[in-house]
Amino acid sequence: MIHVGTCGFCESHAKYYRDFDAIEVQQTFYRILQExxxxxxxxxAPQDFTFAIKAFQGVTHPPNSPTWRRSNVKPGKDVGLLRPNSEVLHFWRLTLREAEILGARFVLIQLPRSFRESEESFTNAERFFEMAERGDFEIAVELRGWSEEGVKRFVREFGVIDVTDPLVRIPLHKGETNYYRLHGRYENGRIIYKHSYSDEELKKIRERVLGWNISESFVFFNNSDMCRDAKRFKAIL
Structure with a gap:
């Protein structure tokens, strides 16, 4: 089973619920939303619709991240990077509360490049996951700039889903669910979100997702032409 959606509502909610069966909610990353x-x-939403939510940036992004400019919360100096402190854990609890109200299945933790592959990061993550409740949610983690060896160690030690771009590499976690995010193209390690996927790229994504599919896969488009590309991808599945 392959579910297709976008990172954020790309059209009116009513139309989106007709066109897709899953979404990754982005607003929860930038702001604390009203219940x-x-x-x-x-x-x-339809009863069988799947919500994933992106964890609030206070869990993942340090206060110098430009993403805080869009927030309705002022960050403390020690937020982000899975630091196991009271403020980060507070933001995590708020994220779980939002996921609970929304009836979400997944919580996505998208870590910035400043969360470097290091023993300090592993130590922070170890303490964070020891202290943080998970509820009944599946936790998906996107690591940027890490080696395959580092990603494999991270997802295995902390029991999370390895979020990947199928055009870049195979998922490295063990489980029955794969979670993909398609941001666009890459240049010198940078993501270029202004991108429309070619038919050949979409066919290659289809081939890899089907080939790597164990039981269930979620494919979320996050590029500038995400609504159109997600619909085109659905059409070729």
Missing amino acids: KTLERWRKE
């Missing part, structure tokens, strides 16, 4: 907003989204 009534999440309750409305859950009520509007």
Whole structure:
């Protein structure tokens, strides 16, 4: 089973729920949302619709990240990077509460490049996951700039889903669910979000997702033309 969606609503909610069966909610990364907003989204969606939410940036991104400019929360000096302190854990609990209200299946932890592959990062992650509740949610983690060996160690030690781009590499976790994010193209290690996928790229994504599919896969487009590309991808599946 392959589910297709986008990272954020790319069209009106009513139309999106007709066109797709899953979404990765982006707003929860930038802002703490009102409970009534999440309750409305859950009520509007079909019963079998799947929500994933992106963990609030206070869990993952340090205060010098430009993403904080869009936030409705002022960051403390020690937020982000899975630091196992009271403020980061507070933001994690808020994220889980939002996931609970929304009836989400997944919580995505997208870590920035400043979360470097190092023993300090592993130590922070170890303490964070020891202290953080998981509820009934599946935790997916996207690591950027890490070696395959480092990613494999991380996902195995902490029991999380390895989030990948199928055009870049195979998922390295063990489990029945794969979670893919398609950001666009890459130049010198940088993501170029302004990108429309070619037919050949979409066919290659299809081939790899089907080939690596154990039981269930979620494919979320996050490029500038994500709505159109996600629909084109659905058409060729």
